[in-house]
Amino acid sequence: MKELFGSPGKFSGLMLRFGQCSLASASVGFMLSAHNFYNSTAFCYLIASMGLQVLWSFGLACLDLHALRSKRNLQNPVLVSLFVFGDWVTAFLSLSGASSAAGVTVLYARDLNTDYCKSQPGFSCIRFQISVALAFISWFLLAISCHIMLWLLAAL
Amino acid sequence: MKELFGSPGKFSGLMLRFGQCSLASASVGFMLSAHNFYNSTAFCYLIASMGLQVLWSFGLACLDLHALRSKRNLQNPVLVSLFVFGDWVTAFLSLSGASSAAGVTVLYARDLNTDYCKSQPGFSCIRFQISVALAFISWFLLAISCHIMLWLLAAL
Numbered sequence: 539m540k541e542l543f544g545s546p547g548k549f550s551g552l553m554l555r556f557g558q559c560s561l562a563s564a565s566v567g568f569m570l571s572a573h574n575f576y577n578s579t580a581f582c583y584l585i586a587s588m589g590l591q592v593l594w595s596f597g598l599a600c601l602d603l604h605a606l607r608s609k610r611n612l613q614n615p616v617l618v619s620l621f622v623f624g625d626w627v628t629a630f631l632s633l634s635g636a637s638s639a640a641g642v643t644v645l646y647a648r649d650l651n652t653d654y655c656k657s658q659p660g661f662s663c664i665r666f667q668i669s670v671a672l673a674f675i676s677w678f679l680l681a682i683s684c685h686i687m688l689w690l691l692a693a694l
Numbered sequence: 695m696k697e698l699f700g701s702p703g704k705f706s707g708l709m710l711r712f713g714q715c716s717l718a719s720a721s722v723g724f725m726l727s728a729h730n731f732y733n734s735t736a737f738c739y740l741i742a743s744m745g746l747q748v749l750w751s752f753g754l755a756c757l758d759l760h761a762l763r764s765k766r767n768l769q770n771p772v773l774v775s776l777f778v779f780g781d782w783v784t785a786f787l788s789l790s791g792a793s794s795a796a797g798v799t800v801l802y803a804r805d806l807n808t809d810y811c812k813s814q815p816g817f818s819c820i821r822f823q824i825s826v827a828l829a830f831i832s833w834f835l836l837a838i839s840c841h842i843m844l845w846l847l848a849a850l
Binding site for chain 2: 641
């Protein structure tokens with residue numbers, strides 16, 4: 539059993555999953571609290587991809603907690619392969635969601651005339667920006683998990 | 695020496711690099727030919743990321759061609775590690791560039807009122823769409839290379 543930082547069934551792994559889950563939830567929360575987010579497909583896609591990340595990371599956090607309590611070993615090839623596949627698919631969707639929302643946010647906040655955000659009633663550019671920033675940090679934590687899982691699979 | 699499809703120093707590898715390079719060049723060409731692309735940061739970022747992909751893939755295509763002519767073996771751990779690192783960094787930048795440009799393109803073509811593209815003088819939404827589609831296909835070919843290189847590195 540490898541003692542790698544962030545591997546499944548370890549306390550560091552649980553913390554990593556908890557970080558991903560909470561940051562993705564916060565990103566969805568900030569986006570939902572901004573009015574008019576549904577007018578842009580990119581923002582809806584960000585909510586969908588971050589929602590998937592919340593489900594995936596929360597599920598794995600519960601699994602880590604169960605393994606920690608019952609002292610089970612989660613590092614068998616089938617389970618780790620499943621984690622690798624899920625992590626990579628989720629990371630791909632999260633990165634594309636965060637990037638597309640970032641493109642639209644930069645367009646609103648910088649590329650259109652500087653008063654665009656203020657001129658639209660109920661339009662909250664700062665919430666879009668915070669949501670996108672949280673999505674990128676959440677994706678970064680997921681990318682760390684992806685590499686740890688790949689490393690584990692290669693070592694098994 | 696592994697006989698894997700698309701591995702460096704093989705004809706299939708050369709074709710893969712040639713495909714990435716030509717599709718990324720076409721994406722940059724379509725974006726440059728659209729007027730007003732410089733008004734959006736996301737489109738400028740797409741050009742920068744696709745430009746980097748052109749340079750990287752063209753360089754590796756030349757290396758593959760040289761290896762094919764001189765029958766050299768490119769599969770040593772140091773070179774393959776370098777390919778893995780370069781491929782993954784380029785793929786990450788390409789995906790984020792294509793996604794952010796896609797977000798802005800969908801906003802222009804669908805989310806804003808349907809006549810937005812026609813109402814702006816010299817605004818070519820169809821060129822933005824073709825450029826983004828080519829960028830995604832180019833990224834897909836690069837993703838294939840990424841996985842082949844990782845596979846090769848694990849097998850070496």
